[in-house]
Amino acid sequence: MTSAITPVGLLDSDQVKSVLGAAVLAPSTHNTQPWRFRCTPVGLELHADTERALPVVDAGRRELLLSCGAALFNLRTAIHALGAHPATTLLPRRDEPDLLAVVRPFAARKPDPRLVELAGAIPRRHTNRTPFEKAAIPPSVVTRLRHAAEVEQAWLPRLDAVQLARLRELVNKSHHAQLADPAFVAEWRYWTGRGRGSRDGVPDHAAGAMPADDGGWILRDFGTEPSPRRGRIDASDPLVVVIGSFDDTRLDQLRAGQAMQRVLLTATAAGLDASFISQPVEVGSVRGELRDLLGGGLWPQIVLRLGRGKPVAWTPRRSVADVLLEPDRLSA
Ligand SMILES: Cc1cc2nc3c(=O)[nH]c(=O)nc-3n(C[C@H](O)[C@H](O)[C@H](O)COP(=O)(O)O)c2cc1C
Structure with missing residues (x-):
């Protein structure tokens, strides 16, 4: 698959694809993955995918926002680890409530090693429902x-x-x-x-x-x-x-x-x-x-x-192409 995704700010198209790949690894209620992204030349937009809301367990869509917030943290952290500052505006437009955030990657700077460590943890984090060892957490x-x-x-x-x-x-x-x-x-x-x-x-x-x-x-x-x-x-x-x-x-x-x-x-x-x-x-x-x-x-x-639990296998995700809003779909 070749990428037709547009560069965003300082990030080239492969970097955009990689930070979106990190975003979609976020946890979400029932693994609904209620997010969409749009790439513009200056920023990455995070949108709530309200078709994936859970009308019974999450009628107020609070957990949808928690899930999207988790995806946003992954996105910001992955951008940071690439050496760009993720300037983030939350809920930028009152008349567009499903636009949850715009992240503008700019101003290259030396990454903070603590955030680089968190970026490295993104693909290793999985919900682990097994019983945990008794040892106390330091x-x-x-x-x-x-x-x-x-x-x-x-x-x-x-x-x-x-x-x-x-x-x-x-x-x-x-x-x-x-x-x-x-x-x-x-x-x-x-x-x-x-x-x-x-x-x-x-x-x-x-x-x-x-x-x-x-x-x-x-x-x-x-x-x-x-x-x-x-x-x-x-x-x-x-x-x-x-x-x-x-x-x-x-x-x-x-x-x-x-x-x-x-x-x-x-x-x-x-x-x-x-x-x-x-x-x-x-x-x-x-x-x-x-x-x-x-x-x-x-x-x-x-x-x-x-x-600390037993090792668990990962829970699948939709691809980046599946969660992109037009016009930035990846071409096959
Ligand atoms: C807001 C929120 C609430 C969740 N609530 C539960 C829960 O009550 N029980 C549970 O086992 N998992 C819960 N999960 C975990 C999701 O089921 C899990 O993130 C999803 O299946 C994806 O799997 P992963 O976290 O291993 O990537 C929740 C996740 C989020 C973000």
Whole structure:
């Protein structure tokens, strides 16, 4: 395949293709990949693909913005690692709400080695739903994770044992509320257990531990075959964190997505695996209880568990050509 993609700012067409390739490796709810990109001579535009929104689990499109924020962080970081400054404007046009960001690569400069390290982690980050080793995460790594959230204007509050126990109850409550909703189940099943050849949705091989009502952490189950060999996640998972924002506007959610991805890549670079526990932020009433649990000042955006799990295979993506808006489609 030859590239007909236009150069953007300082980047030649191969570099544009490579930074977009990094962007599409971002995580997204149910692997919907709800993003589109347009290349103009001066900038890369990130658009929400609202046809890929999830009307039941994400009626407010908050998680769509988190997912697109993660893609934006990858894009910015990959541009930075190529030696260009990714000047980024969020939500630039009020009359075009689906245009989420414009990134203008310009002003060549020496890359920051910490961001180069995060760029290197982009293809190695995969959601890992397997049980994690019990070994505690060193405090210095936890500090780096907190810092990663803060640099992107979000917060990763410390949770004590009492709060973690309550959070497990909230996960349990929201998980069962979702399973009792036939519309949720139909939407989740639609994106689950995709076979070979599918480039979106969550494949069976990405399933990890089975949900168990025994006081541990309950992960959403993307497996189609129940098996005790898949294990369970007990209450002593090494680290469970909440990423929160001070407000809950679309701008905050887009920023929280960038913070989430910076935390995830910082974890990957530190040799940690991660998976998501988003049930308690998806069920509105439970999200309110979680907000109270955090002291009432933060809007919880995502819950992550971190540790060291068994190696997992990657979950497929659509190609760059599939997510380009005209006129910059790649020619065959
Ligand atoms: C906002 C958001 C919420 C998510 N929630 C969950 C979740 O509750 N449970 C889960 O197992 N995975 C969750 N995921 C992970 C996605 O399923 C995963 O990113 C996607 O399948 C792509 O796989 P990858 O992360 O391995 O690249 C979430 C991802 C995002 C961005």
